[in-house]
Amino acid sequence: MNIRESIYQSLTPRQRITATLEALARNDISEKERLINTCTRTHYIQTDHAYSASMDKLMLLSMAVEFELMSAAITYLVYDEIPILLEKFAYIEQGWIVAMGDHGIDYDLLRRAGVPRSAEINYVFNLAKTIELEPETVQEYRLVASALIAGLQLQEVL
Numbered sequence: 001m002n003i004r005e006s007i008y009q010s011l012t013p014r015q016r017i018t019a020t021l022e023a024l025a026r027n028d029i030s031e032k033e034r035l036i037n038t039c040t041r042t043h044y045i046q047t048d049h050a051y052s053a054s055m056d057k058l059m060l061l062s063m064a065v066e067f068e069l070m071s072a073a074i075t076y077l078v079y080d081e082i083p084i085l086l087e088k089f090a091y092i093e094q095g096w097i098v099a100m101g102d103h104g105i106d107y108d109l110l111r112r113a114g115v116p117r118s119a120e121i122n123y124v125f126n127l128a129k130t131i132e133l134e135p136e137t138v139q140e141y142r143l144v145a146s147a148l149i150a151g152l153q154l155q156e157v158l
Contacts, residue, residue: 062114095141
């Protein structure tokens with residue numbers, strides 16, 4: 001596609017996106033590059049990326065933990081409070097606690113600062129406090145949680 005130079009300059013973002021997708025669909029790399037190179041340049045000022053990205057990732061981590069615990073709590077409550085499901089809840093929580101500690105994250109602080117804990121999780125959490133956990137099984141849950149934390153690439157800041 002051969003578009004006059006003045007037309008490139010006047011494309012709206014939506015038109016430029018459509019034209020770029022059409023160029024990619026035709027495998028027209030030079031047209032795609034022209035659309036990119038003639039796009040208006042804008043400069044932004046933001047808070048330090050290491051800080052703001054890490055805070056976003058920590059809040060996502062908080063949501064992930066609470067989601068996993070909520071899933072385990074609801075499963076426990078729906079299936080007539082089967083003891084093994086309460087045990088699973090306790091292992092999930094302990095796995096996260098240990099994994100976060102390994103990565104320099106204060107679990108309790110993140111829990112209090114992040115997503116509010118639901119009544120269901122609090123109820124099951126209070127029941128699960130009495131369970132004696134096997135260290136080997138905690139280690140299994142820790143490894144899974146640790147892999148998820150490592151994937152967030154928080155090590156530069158924490």
